[in-house]
Amino acid sequence: MSGRELRRNLAILPIGTVRELTLLTDRQIRYYEQHGLISPKRGDGGQRRFSLNDVDQLLNIKDHLDAGDSTKDIKEIFEKQARKAQQSKNTDQALRRSLQDEFAKIGRFDVR
């Protein structure tokens, strides 16, 4: 995992901040968590700590609910997105490996 991803996944935001960021009520945020749409970490005293990714996720949830999707539908959508992201990550890694191979070959024939 890159340092950039680490920061994105750093769960530090208290619910009050997330509430303002997403324009949702804290009640709604907990409601979505109950239905498995988000998984915030817990910090001191069992208080939720949200990451930037969670905020992003919440904004997505809001859009989908507005579009008339149920929490169950949205959960499935997220799972599909996660699979897709993992897939493209894999192909990206494969591409990097093959490129590295190519560069290694070129390096062996490097004419100086």
Place this chain on the structure above:
DNA sequence: TTTCTCACA
């Protein structure tokens, strides 16, 4: 300020 749960639309 935040947590949780229950009852209620």
Place this chain on the structure above:
DNA sequence: TGTGAGTA
């Protein structure tokens, strides 16, 4: 799907 109240 979402809220209000009561609690710790």
